[in-house]
Amino acid sequence: xxxxxxxxxxxxxxxxxxxxxxxxxxxxxxxxxxxxxxxxxxxxxxxxxxxxxxxxxxxxxxxxxxxxxxxxxxxxxxxxxxxxxxxxxxxxxxxxxxxxxxxxxxxxxxxxxxxxxxxxxxxxxxxxxxxxxxxxxxxxxxxxxxxxxxxxxxxxxxxxxxxxxxxxxxxxxxxxxxxxxxxxxxxxxxxxxxxxxxxxxxxxxxxxxxxxxxxxxxxxxxxxxxxxxxxxxxxxxxxxxxxxxxxxxxxxxxxxxxxxxxxxxxxxxxxxxxxxxxxxxxxxxxxxxxxxxxxxxxxxxxxxxxxxx
Amino acid sequence: xxxxxxxxxxxxxxxxxxxxxxxxxxxxxxxxxxxxxxxxxxxxxxxxxxxxxxxxxxxxxxx
Numbered sequence: 001x002x003x004x005x006x007x008x009x010x011x012x013x014x015x016x017x018x019x020x021x022x023x024x025x026x027x028x029x030x031x032x033x034x035x036x037x038x039x040x041x042x043x044x045x046x047x048x049x050x051x052x053x054x055x056x057x058x059x060x061x062x063x064x065x066x067x068x069x070x071x072x073x074x075x076x077x078x079x080x081x082x083x084x085x086x087x088x089x090x091x092x093x094x095x096x097x098x099x100x101x102x103x104x105x106x107x108x109x110x111x112x113x114x115x116x117x118x119x120x121x122x123x124x125x126x127x128x129x130x131x132x133x134x135x136x137x138x139x140x141x142x143x144x145x146x147x148x149x150x151x152x153x154x155x156x157x158x159x160x161x162x163x164x165x166x167x168x169x170x171x172x173x174x175x176x177x178x179x180x181x182x183x184x185x186x187x188x189x190x191x192x193x194x195x196x197x198x199x200x201x202x203x204x205x206x207x208x209x210x211x212x213x214x215x216x217x218x219x220x221x222x223x224x225x226x227x228x229x230x231x232x233x234x235x236x237x238x239x240x241x242x243x244x245x246x247x248x249x250x251x252x253x254x255x256x257x258x259x260x261x262x263x264x265x266x267x268x269x270x271x272x273x274x275x276x277x278x279x280x281x282x283x284x285x286x287x288x289x290x291x292x293x294x295x296x297x298x299x300x301x302x303x304x305x306x307x308x309x
Numbered sequence: 310x311x312x313x314x315x316x317x318x319x320x321x322x323x324x325x326x327x328x329x330x331x332x333x334x335x336x337x338x339x340x341x342x343x344x345x346x347x348x349x350x351x352x353x354x355x356x357x358x359x360x361x362x363x364x365x366x367x368x369x370x371x372x
Contacts, residue, residue: 071343132342139342151339168339244331251333254342 009128010047012040014147014194014205014220017047018137020128023111024053027126034208035129037218048141050101050110052128054121062100062112069258075132077258083107086136093118099133107140135192135209143256147196148269150253153211154193154204155179156186160298161204161221163193164282165252166229173213174286175229180215182291190215195223195273202273225278225298228252232283235293245279246270 008021009029017040020029031039043049064078064085076097078085083105087097099120101112114120119130128134139149153164153172157179166172176190188204191211195202201224206217227237228248240248249270256262273279280297284290338344 069341071338071341073338074343135342167334168336247331248333251335251340254340257341 008043010040010043011035011038011129011134011208012047012218013038013138013207014142014196015046016138016141016146017043017045018134019043019047019049020126021049021051022053022126023051027054027121027124029126029128031127031129034210034214034216035134037216038208046146048108048110048137050112050128050137052099052101052120052126053111053113054116055113056116062102075136084140086110086112086133088133090119101133103137103140106144107137110137129208131209138194139254140256140262142194143259143262143265145265147194148253148255148266149207150193150195150249151191152193152252153179153190153215154188154206156188156219156221157182157295158184159221160224162224162294162298163195163204163226164229165226165249167252170229171231171284171286172229173211173215175284175290176211176213176215178286178288178291180213181288186217186219186221187215188217188219188221195269197269197272198222201276223273223277225280226273227280227282227294230281230283232285234283235285235290236283237293237297238281238283240279240281242271242274242279245274248281249273249279 007029008019009031011018022029062080062085064080066079068077068079068084070076074088074090076087076089078087080102083103085100085102088099089095089097093115098118099112099114101110103110116123120127120133142149150163150165151167153176155162155176164172164175173190176187179185180187188206189210190213192207192209194205194207196205201222203220204223205220208216210216226245226249228240246267250267253266253270255266282290282294284293336344
């Protein structure tokens with residue numbers, strides 16, 4: 001059976017769905033290569049649904065009240081009667097948003113418009129998953145007790161999930177390229193990973209929001225250890241007390257900064273994580289010996305603190 | 310009144326360590342998902358309108 005070019009697109013990341021439907025017939029939904037491995041056949045389970053209509057030109061389309069959160073440039077959240085209004089802007093399209101979607105308080109249902117000729121719509125072709133729309137929606141939904149999005153390279157080595165956390169320039173993509181040559185390794189992402197609770201161990205999930213190395217995979221694995229990346233003149237693994245571990249993970253995560261509940265959830269989630277798996281600093285050289293150093297610290301009787309290679 | 314048993318403390322307290330302030334440098338745009346990540350997520354205009362050159366959807370490039 002030939003695929004229906006006009007059917008909704010369903011994104012599935014970390015077991016969470018995001019379905020986007022055009023409000024009018026005859027609009028074809030497409031996505032970039034990075035998102036394609038994350039497309040699902042149908043909207044099932046925990047899935048949000050967004051309906052998008054074409055807007056002929058940028059203009060205010062929905063009434064909002066208090067500004068809840070404003071990045072100052074790219075996206076803004078405002079309070080509405082029903083929930084939140086998410087708007088995306090660019091100087092290219094003037095002061096009015098090129099995309100506006102109103103969500104209910106649970107971010108389960110959204111309805112909005114996007115400018116024809118903007119990043120999301122060109123004639124009869126809709127490109128719903130353009131940065132940062134899908135990422136912001138997932139961030140908001142994760143913050144409602146589902147999990148935490150972190151700035152990290154995530155990988156699976158011989159069945160064990162490993163997180164390498166770092167802000168820009170810390171070495172996530174460099175590490176991903178090094179690990180790519182290591183047998184028994186599957187890379188999940190070189191930039192964004194979702195962590196969710198899954199019994200005694202948290203579970204890490206790949207995302208389509210890759211970094212410089214362009215690595216994305218819809219795989220997942222139980223998390224065995226977390227490393228905070230620090231470039232250094234030699235390789236070294238240093239244990240961290242849980243309080244420091246939580247602080248270091250928080251600044252490398254994307255909590256819902258606009259909600260007290262969302263922030264509290266992230267702190268609690270990461271505090272629990274720090275009790276479940278070791279969180280360490282990885283001082284490393286950008287060379288394969290850094291992987292050997294990390295792997296030595298994973299061994300049950302290995303030299304955990306101060307391991308060097 | 311019986312005397313208190315002379316039992317050693319099974320879990321001695323750890324020495325007090327004063328709070329330590331650690332500064333972490335953040336890029337605000339990156340922390341709030343306000344920087345473009347790569348050209349492939351820029352939609353239909355991505356090929357010609359990347360973060361790095363005008364006209365841009367946003368003003369910074371993150372990783």
